[in-house]
Amino acid sequence: MTADRIRVWLGVALLGLIMLGSFWVYEVMRRQVDDDANNRKDRSEPDYYVEQFNFVRLSQSKQTNYRVTGDRLIHFPQEDEFEIVQPRIVGIDQEKTPMTIRADRAIVKQKIQEKPESKAEDQIHLRGNVQVERSNSKLGSHLTMSTKALTLFPDTERMRTAEAVTLTTPRANLNAIGMEADNSSQKIRLLSKVQISIAPPGASK
Structure with a gap:
C-alpha cells in the first residue's frame, strides 16, 4: 500500500x-x-383523579368533624400532593356550629413540618375567591370573611393568610392585611393596616 x-x-x-x-x-x-x-412529565401529570368526591375526617383533637367536597380531586405523585377544583370545606365543632369555606382551587400538602420543633401536620392552601362563613352560636355571632388566599391547618384548627382580608359581623366591618385565626379558641389576630367600622347599637346594616 x-x-x-x-x-x-x-x-x-x-x-x-x-x-x-x-x-x-x-x-x-x-x-x-x-x-x-x-x-x-412525572412531575406535571397526575396518576389519578376523582370526580365529585366527598371526604370526611376528624381533627387531631377529635373535637371537629371536617367534610371536604369538590368537583375534582387530582393527585400528583411526584410531590404527593392533591389539587381540588372548587373545594368546599364544612367543619362542625362540638357546639354543632358549622363553618363553611369555599375557593376556586386548593392544594393539599400532607405532613409538612414548618419548624424543627413543630409537629408535622397537613396543610390546605386555598386560592382564588376564598369565602369563609361561620354561623351564629353561643360562642360568637355570625361571621363572614373573604380573601384571595388562605392556608388551613385542619389538625390544629388554625388558618392564616398574608393577603388582604375583609371580615363582616352583624355590627362591624373589618379590613386588614394578614390574619391568623384559631377556631378552637375562637381567636382572630389581624396583622397590619387594620380598619374597623362599627355600627351603633340598634342601627341596621
Whole structure:
C-alpha cells in the first residue's frame, strides 16, 4: 500500500471516527433531553383523579368533624400532593356550629413540618375567591370573611393568610392585611393596616 493510499485511508478512518463521535454525542444529548422531559412529565401529570368526591375526617383533637367536597380531586405523585377544583370545606365543632369555606382551587400538602420543633401536620392552601362563613352560636355571632388566599391547618384548627382580608359581623366591618385565626379558641389576630367600622347599637346594616 502506497503512502498516498495510507493517508487516504487514515483520512477516511478519521472522518468515520468523527462521525461516530458526533453520533454518540447526539445520542447522549437526545437521551438526556428525553430523560428531562420524562422527569418533567412525572412531575406535571397526575396518576389519578376523582370526580365529585366527598371526604370526611376528624381533627387531631377529635373535637371537629371536617367534610371536604369538590368537583375534582387530582393527585400528583411526584410531590404527593392533591389539587381540588372548587373545594368546599364544612367543619362542625362540638357546639354543632358549622363553618363553611369555599375557593376556586386548593392544594393539599400532607405532613409538612414548618419548624424543627413543630409537629408535622397537613396543610390546605386555598386560592382564588376564598369565602369563609361561620354561623351564629353561643360562642360568637355570625361571621363572614373573604380573601384571595388562605392556608388551613385542619389538625390544629388554625388558618392564616398574608393577603388582604375583609371580615363582616352583624355590627362591624373589618379590613386588614394578614390574619391568623384559631377556631378552637375562637381567636382572630389581624396583622397590619387594620380598619374597623362599627355600627351603633340598634342601627341596621
